[in-house]
Amino acid sequence: MTRFAASIAFALLTLCAGASAASAMTIEQIVSPSGIHAWLVREHAVPLVSLNYAFHGGSTQDDALKAGTAHFTADMLDEGAGDLDSKAYHSRLEQHAIEIGFQVGRDYFRGSLRTLNEHRDEAFDLLRIALTSPHFDADALERVRGQELAELRRETTNPNELASRSWWSTAFPGHPYGRESSGTLETMPRITADDLRDYVHRVFARKELTVSIVGDIDAETAGKLIDRAFAGLPANNNLKPVPTATPSNLGRRIVIDVNVPQAVVNFGGQGIARHDPDFMTAYIVNHILGGGSFSSRLYREVREKRGLAYGVSDQLVWFRRAAVVIGGTATRGDRTADALKVIESEIKRMAESGPTPAELDEAKAFIKGSYALSLDTSSKIAAQLTQIQIDDLGADYIQRRNSLIDAVTIEDAKRVAKRLYGGGLLVTVAGRPKGLTSGTE
């Protein structure tokens, strides 16, 4: 026991070391010759460049009848562009080991690029043509559509997908946040090449473009590369506004019948916006209840003590116009009701009494110390820089983060626990849970 105490003391003393790993990183705010702003972190140890960027306007820009348009566009950008057809484009990427990826979320279209230094001009050229002159040839369009429809058909019997889709569509009925970005079996067949072109023209612009670059590169070269990819884009985007929303149907439970041995449960409610002064407190309190470590209350009660599930966790999810807290677990049908009861009672207990001072201290220590580990590769750093820019937290956020965490008091934690978990839950269950039916509390 003595040894344990000593370890803890040692640990606390050196926490700052972990944090300094992150804060030692220097973010340079650069402007390209054409006027595009970007954040740069120089990293000389590995001869590569990682680019991460985002355009405002993700699946929220889809027409409801053509849900999946943004997602479909992302899957089509490398299927022929500029003077290269699909095969030639892919071949060029592989010849130079260039990795280019596109990803659609609700609010943003995000992209990443990774290249060895020696091929960086080629890499940024390939990115430029994908963003500015994608072909959307009929042949490739039907091939990729076929792949997406196959995936959507697979999902119709996948309990994870069923529980998740039901949760989001019930929480945000009629709102773009209620739709999965991958669309549906009904909407995907309606989407045309013109729809993809329309999305590209409305979203890919220098306005509301966020760029982060990490690698063995100086500011001048980085600026030139950024221009190589993005300078040719139109100045302005043309986005549909997205209304502010709060999750509805809290207090409801929906059971979706699917014949699987293990039922999948999603639960969640109103979250806290990223710019809300209580956000960091909420983040810490949520870590204590059901964050991803082996020490959360849900993990201990559901898994460790009762063996009800392999995994259980919850997290804060924030958008520009809404915020939720959402979690999940999966458990055999004859014990799903037990697992749900334990989860609901832990959430209620957290809302009523908040965390203990010891839990708060431990969570703060973890959240401060683990940040450095989340910034351990060039690609992860670049993605995090984009997130910090999107969330408008400022280039000094990494330096300020520890003091924001330290400032959270136990009173704050108790107040925010009530705010976060006191508002009722929407629960969706996909499977054959014994004794559970759809209904309202």
Next chain:
Amino acid sequence: MIFRRDVVLTAAAAIAAALATPVFADEAANKVADFTLSNGLELIVIPDHRAPVITHMIWYKVGAADETPGKSGLAHFLEHLMFKGTAEHPAGQFSQVVARIGGQENAFTSSDYTAFFQRVPSEQLKTVMEFEADRMTGLQLTDDVVLPERDVILEEQNQRVRNNPPARLGEQIDAALFLNSPYGKPVIGWRHEMEGLTRDDAIGFYRRFYGPNNAAVVIAGDVDPQAALKLAEDTYGKVERRNAIMPRHRPQEPPPVAVRSLTLADPRVEEPSLQRDYLVPSFKTAAKGESEALEVLAHILGSGSNSRLYISLVVDQKLAVSAGSWYDSTAVDLSKFDVFGAPRPGVALPQLEAAIDAVIAQVADKGVTPEELTRSKTKLIADAVYAHDSQASMARWYGAAIATGATVGDVEHWPDRIRAVTAEQVQQAARQWLDKRRSVTGYLIKDTSPQVEKRS
């Protein structure tokens, strides 16, 4: 956590390249060091001074293939139980210390190894080594923790396998492919055997296989090799060697002689698919150059949008929505070469299978082009450079290689061996190893028979 061999393996190949690729600054300072302590523990240090963090892993050279018949799932069950405390440190203490310092931890099991890791600030290296050395021999288990954890692994099996038709097919193919090798058993176990695993089974397995002379410690990150060696001697060095650990001589496969095929029907299958696995050499069992030729072959045949299978079946003939292949070089015994495809609506699985056979036959008969060879080798070697950007990937790749019988030198020279692969060797690999008599082909289809409702 649990990994099937195949998941870990492909990456292991890529691993090696990074260090041997002569593009890194300060190469001498970053040289991988390899030590063996007097109690038999191997220590590998991969210096990476970019940030003051380290990845510390211990790899026990024991996995699901070392289980006694009738006790499938035991290696993985023990992996879970290793978090349940020792005489020195009650349950939860190790995890609590790791969490307090903002560290990450986890563990995973394959057919050949069981590994535990922590990622922490480099100053904490000694702390995690002390804890890890303590649980190498100090584990204490009671039914109070063993029985709920058995329910946890049963839920894990539900999640990974029973709820997942493609995973069910994979289990059936492995069981049919390996006639005699314990690789035919799922790492997670057969459910009826998992349900009967006990505290005594776990402790017996632990005493038999966990010890310094059956383990390798891999440390990647901000540490000097000599300093790491000193810490290892002060912690792991105090643990006595277990004398009874025997070399891994598992039952070996007879020469495969029959083309095998199977069909799994499941009511949840909305998209049929096929998967074929060939029995092929691993790096450990292969003749010189053979395993590397299989890696290049797997890449040309089925990795990504430029591959033969994708171009032929998905793009040109429009028979499939997906198609590809991969090869797993990391195994103590024989390994697998996997080919897969999912048909377009209206295309029958036998039609797709015939088209796959034709693509493979063409490589075997006509070989590959110089352009394909160069492009694939470039990509394989570049992936290794990218890997160098992640200390956790580096630790995992070295560890998996060492735990399946390769050496640090084997890993370091991997790019040279890939560069040396010729078009003739790739063609020869296709001819020799992609012989259907060495394979099992599995069809996954929808079960349309009326489902009997069980009422309770």
